[in-house]
Amino acid sequence: xxxxxxxxxxxxxxxxxxxxxxxxxxxxxxxxxxxxxxxxxxxxxxxxxxxxxxxxxxxxxxxxxxxxxxxxxxxxxxxxxxxxxxxxxxxxxxxxxxxxxxxxxxxxxxxxxxxxxxxxxxxxxxxxxxxxxxxxxxxxxxxxxxxxxxxxxxxxxxxxxxxxxxxxxxxxxxxxxxx
Numbered sequence: 001x002x003x004x005x006x007x008x009x010x011x012x013x014x015x016x017x018x019x020x021x022x023x024x025x026x027x028x029x030x031x032x033x034x035x036x037x038x039x040x041x042x043x044x045x046x047x048x049x050x051x052x053x054x055x056x057x058x059x060x061x062x063x064x065x066x067x068x069x070x071x072x073x074x075x076x077x078x079x080x081x082x083x084x085x086x087x088x089x090x091x092x093x094x095x096x097x098x099x100x101x102x103x104x105x106x107x108x109x110x111x112x113x114x115x116x117x118x119x120x121x122x123x124x125x126x127x128x129x130x131x132x133x134x135x136x137x138x139x140x141x142x143x144x145x146x147x148x149x150x151x152x153x154x155x156x157x158x159x160x161x162x163x164x165x166x167x168x169x170x171x172x173x174x175x176x177x178x179x
Contacts, residue, residue, distance in 0.1 A: 014068035014111045016150030020051070021074045025106055026149070029076065032102035033095040039087035045095050048077040048135050058134045059113070059146055062127055066113040072148035075113075077135055082142050089116065092144040099147055109152035116144035 030047045038044065050056055051074050060069035069075060078096050082088040096112065103110040115131050117124035131143045166176040 014071070014148070015153040016071045016073055016109060016148070017153045019073065019151045021108065021149055021151070023049075023051070025108070026051070026074055026076065028106065029099045029102045029108075029149070032098045033076075033078070036091075036095040036098040038091040038094070039085050042085040042087075042091070044081050044084035044088060045092060046079045046141075047095075048079060048137070050075040050077065050135070055134065056148075059131065062113070062115065062130050062134075062146075063123070066146070066148075068111060069113060069146070069148045071150070071153070072111075073150035075146050075148050077115075077131065077137075077143050077146045079137055079141050079143050081140065083140070088142060089144055092142075096145045096147055103147075103149055107151070108149055109156075111148045113146040113148060114144075115146055116142065 026049050030049065033045070033047060034043075050059065056072055056075055057070050059075055060067050060072075062069075076099055078092045078099075080088045080092050085091060100110045100112070115124075115127045117127060128143060131137065131146065132139065132141070135143070137143060162176075
């Protein structure tokens with residue numbers, strides 16, 4: 001698959017077939033993340049690959065918006081040390097996006113389970129503590145995202161996107177034209 005095809009066909013898949021994802025395939029997804037850019041080339045991320053059903057079920061209980069992880073056949077937690085770089089959140093998001101695109105390229109579905117909640121530090125801490133406990137991650141490390149991975153159970157619906165002229169300004173910002 002060409003890169004732009006993967007970008008165009010990427011969807012949030014939250015319902016998965018019961019087919020296991022081969023470990024070699026999961027390692028390939030992390031290989032894509034390993035090649036992601038990071039601030040000052042710190043590469044401060046680590047990845048926890050999860051395939052055990054009991055652990056996936058526990059991750060699905062992290063918060064009300066990630067119950068779909070119970071149908072995932074795998075998950076990849078992006079773990080990072082915030083003290084290693086001031087750009088820990090950006091680096092994590094880029095790595096997670098690389099995983100997502102590589103999953104799409106491999107015929108897998110993926111969805112983003114947000115564990116970092118910038119708008120609510122108390123909830124963010126609760127989520128972080130829970131995921132660290134489930135996955136045995138040391139205190140001080142952050143888990144901004146857990147990606148659910150699996151073969152899609154069905155064909156995703158097309159998504160509606162704004163027209164490009166509504167998003168683009170040249171040289172200086174301009175509000176989107178009325179539509």
